[in-house]
Amino acid sequence: MIAFRVTTLPSVGSTSDIVRERALAGEPEGFVVRAEEQRAGRGRHGRVWASPPGNLYASVLLRPKRPLAETASLSLLTALALAQALADAAPSGLALELKWPNDVLIGGAKLAGILLESLVSEASTPVITAGLGVNVAFHPDGLPYPATHLAEHGVKLDAEAVLERFLARFAVIYDGWQAAGFAPFRDAWLRHGHGLGGMARVRAGEKVIEGRFVDLDDEGRLVIETSAGRRVLNAGELFFAPAS
Ligand code: BTN
Helix, strand or coil, X not given: CCCCEEEEEEEECCHHHHHHHHXXXXXXXXXXXXXXXXXXXXXXXXXXXXXXXXXXXXXXXXXXXXXXXXXXXXXXXXXXXHHHHHHHHCCCCCCEEEECCCEEEECCEEEEEEEEEEECCCXXXXXXXXXXXXXXXXXXXXXCCCECCHHHHCCCCCHHHHHHHHHHHHHHHHHHHHHXXXXXXXXXXXXCECCCCCEEEEEECCEEEEEEEEEECCCCCEEEEECCEEEEECCCEEEECCCC
């Protein structure tokens, strides 16, 4: 099973940059950087990820044996491992949900985000940094979506403890994925899936696709039932249409 080696630093630009530099210098997989704060934390789609002390900011170096095309599903599995780790420590009944492809929600509000980045490598195996931002002690104000944090729901874990629990869960899931891909985890993901069966709008590049979010396929791609038939999407940003 993969073994993780965690380095904790007080302040960095982005943990994913530190991991990337080490990856380029030949570091084996399992290297993890956690920072107390980030000065240039980044989210998906080039957004800023505000990173003052108190929350979890960490990145993990992976050198998966599976083809690069399959590695997008690691984003879903990172979120699944985090949800499982938090469910172990949360008061019963806490509604942890997974929003395709990379968010963990509580009660529809964003608790955590995952940023998967692929490094160009001369080696045949992909090189991936999986960055994890979890709102532990607070959530930033003024975000364009509802957000929440763990302490607000009675989860008494600090950032270090969240990371430790996450890594224990992720080690098992990652090994399973290395052996058999996303398919064995599809049902577990769908059990936590946010908005399943509801109307959704997906922004994929310049296009907006509207339809009902009906399923995930065996590679973790989103299956949307549109007026023109089923569409299978492997990238994009999912919005749920307001109930009408
Ligand atoms: C998102 O947009 O939802 C993803 C946010 C990912 C933030 C994490 S914090 C640790 C790692 N370092 C970064 O700069 N970003 C990721």
